[in-house]
Amino acid sequence: MFEQLGLIGCGLMGGSFALALKKAGLVKRVVGYSKSPSTTDRARQLGVIDVEAPSALLAAAGADIVLLAVPVAATESTLKAIKHLVTPQMLLMDVGSTKADVVQAARRALRDQIGSFVPAHPITGREVSGVEHADVDLYTGRQVILTPTERTLTAQLHRAEDVWRALGCHVSSMSPEAxxxxxxxxxxxxxxxxxxxxxxxxxxxxxxxxxxxxxxxxxxxxxxxxxxxxxxxxxxxxxxxxxxxxxxxxxxxxxxxxxxxxxxxxxxxxxxxxxxxxxxxxxxxxxxxxxxxx
Amino acid sequence: MFEQLGLIGCGLMGGSFALALKKAGLVKRVVGYSKSPSTTDRARQLGVIDVEAPSALLAAAGADIVLLAVPVAATESTLKAIKHLVTPQMLLMDVGSTKADVVQAARRALRDQIGSFVPAHPITGREVSGVEHADVDLYTGRQVILTPTERTLTAQLHRAEDVWRALGCHVSSMSPEAxxxxxxxxxxxxxxxxxxxxxxxxxxxxxxxxxxxxxxxxxxxxxxxxxxxxxxxxxxxxxxxxxxxxxxxxxxxxxxxxxxxxxxxxxxxxxxxxxxxxxxxxxxxxxxxxxxxx
Known part of the structure; x- marks a missing residue:
């Protein structure tokens, strides 16, 4: 059970994760941020997030679980923006479709805080995007591939596995390159x-x-x-x-x-x-x- | 309204046509033939056809509408088998996915009887085959392309258009080559x-x-x-x-x-x-x- 999800990127993938986490009773509060304020606003109106944050940093503040659901090219700058709030107690994940570049970006951006980061790729999606397509069942029954680095904390890896399993996913791990x-x-x-x-x-x-x-x-x-x-x-x-x-x-x-x-x-x-x-x-x-x- | 459909090939495409024609009240009786007697038997058990015919010729006998729903490579031999029962009053169609070869086969097989033949390609299908997948709605809302030859009888072309439209299809015509x-x-x-x-x-x-x-x-x-x-x-x-x-x-x-x-x-x-x-x-x-x- 988490106190607060910091959702960075309130689109299809992020919004669906927030809805699923709420439905599973795994989080009390969702604080969300999107690059476009109108997206964040719509996410709150749709009940996908509870509180709008004006920056990625403020979305991560006070969160014990943070999900990055941004374009993979924005991973490094986003992680840099939240870096000094990342703690070993925080579970930090992404949902990107490529993993070697995400892990490299995380190494550069997070440095000693990389242990909290569990790179994740849920095998799902839609040809449509945007928070208005967020779907509480987007992840149900899907596979999730975790690609932990050698510095990923075992405790966070296990928490990541537990979260995705609680959403009805089949979880497996492999190297980012594989x-x-x-x-x-x-x-x-x-x-x-x-x-x-x-x-x-x-x-x-x-x-x-x-x-x-x-x-x-x-x-x-x-x-x-x-x-x-x-x-x-x-x-x-x-x-x-x-x-x-x-x-x-x-x-x-x-x-x-x-x-x-x-x-x-x-x-x-x-x-x-x-x-x-x-x-x-x-x-x-x-x-x-x-x-x-x- | 037709008296009798002669269905040659009781698979997915043929079986679905028979079911749709019956449901639309357009035919009184369906006489069916398939190369495999067990398919013909199953088609009758499933209510797709009313009477089993032991040959393509006997399926065509007495029919005022005949549908060929066989592999395109079998078109010529099948048309030859029924040729001497084809009359100018009969509407004869196929459902093949290629048309130039079908028209050539029909020219060779039917000769002076080719006027009754209206080559048809309904744009539908399934990745599964067999009469057990026959679906009364397979054609509903789909396009049907007719590729009449210069010798196709106008009366039969119009009847073909009417039949497919009655099944809920959008009908258009083009040359076999186009x-x-x-x-x-x-x-x-x-x-x-x-x-x-x-x-x-x-x-x-x-x-x-x-x-x-x-x-x-x-x-x-x-x-x-x-x-x-x-x-x-x-x-x-x-x-x-x-x-x-x-x-x-x-x-x-x-x-x-x-x-x-x-x-x-x-x-x-x-x-x-x-x-x-x-x-x-x-x-x-x-x-x-x-x-x-x-």
Whole structure:
């Protein structure tokens, strides 16, 4: 049970965390700050936060749990802004989609206070953003990956695990580097491909006619292409090398499919599609990894 | 109002059509045939068809409306099998995802009877197949593209439009070639990319760990990768040249994104993502094309 959540960033991710923590009865008070005062104001009106703070520092003041839910590129400056209020008793987390850059930013910004920081990546999201889409169930049943550093305090790591589990999440840990390599494959690359797919259509003179014909397959395939541009610019930049490596793997797989088509090799084409189809048909989201959970 | 629907192929698409036609009160009797007798049997048990036919020819016998809902590669042999029962009074349609090959097959198979044939592509589907997934609402609110040939009888074209409209569909017409070029962009390419995306993951030694981490973005992006392999082998083969042309457009767009990342050109990267994001965010499925509906 926490006395006070300091919420820095009252958007979709932060707002949903505040709502879920309140609903679970895990926090008495939420003090929130957003860069845009109108967002903070709306968050209070919607009951997402109880008190508006005029700065990140004042949102962290008096808090025993602080959640950073800001664009990953703003991590370092935000941590610097609150640094001298960070204590070993405070649980400090983020929710960023990349982790190596976040950990580096935290090392630079927090220095000796880094023990309180537990980098976290909840595997959830929406193609819409903003506090008005905050959803008390955004995290329910989702995975949360924690990427503690060698200096993270065990006590705070365990508290972080407890908080996310209390919200109905499956919690596991890995290194920031392993995290970024994995999510390049299963999240960042799909986003890049969805952006490229839409770009390819808009580059064609009859783009409007093409889009008017698209159906439910296109709808689901491209849903993530509507994601927040600045957030995804930052993610693709922060995890550039891993994303480009995964793009090479993808392009090789695409070329193999194309070669089967060009050679009229029906059996090879069918075999390639069958493997993909069976793999996807048997996949279940959030199926826990065997023997790997921490 | 029709007396008898001859349903050739009692799977997801055919079964859903029969259910919808019955619910709309447009048909008195459905006589069904599937290649697999157990499918035909199940279709009758599920109330999708009223009478089992032991052959495609017997399913067409006495029917005033016939729907071919078989893999596109089976179109020619199926039409040949029923050809001598096709009359100018009969409305004969298919539901295939490619149209140029279907029209060519129909020309070869039907010859002078081709006037009764109205090639149709309802823009709907599921990643699952089989009569047990037949859904009375599969077509509701969807677009249907008709690709009549120069020999299609106007009376049958109008009846086809009326039937699909009665099922709640938005009906438009285009040439088979324009259809295939368009759907290469908005349907066939996305499927190929989804197959390649899964192939790229399965090619990696830690594929199981990667898949275990994937979340809702991956789920929606790859849903279509679970589609029926033989059906998609046939579609990619039938529409090969258009799909490969669209793949070239896509790869150019992907390369542009990669170059912005490699050059650390944040503004270019953001601009590319912003265009894609705005385009997708403002897209609505099935928004009718202005001044183009027939």
């Amino acid at each position: 995290h970024d390599a994995s999510f390049a494959a299963v999240s960042h690359l799909p986003h890049m491909l969805a952006f490229a797919m839409i770009s390819g259509i808009t580059a064609q003179p009859n783009a409007d006619e093409l889009l008017a014909l698209a159906g439910p397959g296109f709808r689901d395939f491209t849903r993530i292409a509507a994601s927040d541009p600045k957030m995804w610019r930052d993610i693709l930049r922060a995890n550039r090398d891993e994303v480009l490596a995964q793009s090479r793997v993808f392009k090789q797989a695409l070329q193999t499919l194309e070669e089967a088509m060009q050679a009229d090799n029906d059996q090879a084409l069918e075999d390639l599609i069958t493997l993909a189809s069976h793999t996807r048909a048997h996949w279940r989201m959030g199926a826990p990894r065997k023997h790997k959970d921490h | 259809h295939d070029a368009s759907f290469a962009a908005v349907s066939h390419l996305p499927h190929m990319l989804a197959f390649a995306m899964i192939s790229g993951i399965t090619a990696q030694p830690n594929a199981d760990e990667l898949l275990a981490l994937a979340g809702p973005g991956f789920r929606d992006f790859t849903r279509i990768a679970a589609s029926d392999p033989k059906m998609w082998r046939d579609i990619l083969r039938a529409n090969r040249d258009e799909v490969l042309a669209q793949s070239r457009v896509f790869k150019q767009a992907l390369q542009t994104l990669e170059e912005a990342m490699q050059a650390d050109n944040d503004q270019a990267l953001e601009d590319l993502i912003t265009l894609a994001s705005h385009t997708r965010a403002h897209w609505r499925m099935g928004a009718p094309r202005k001044h183009k509906d027939h």
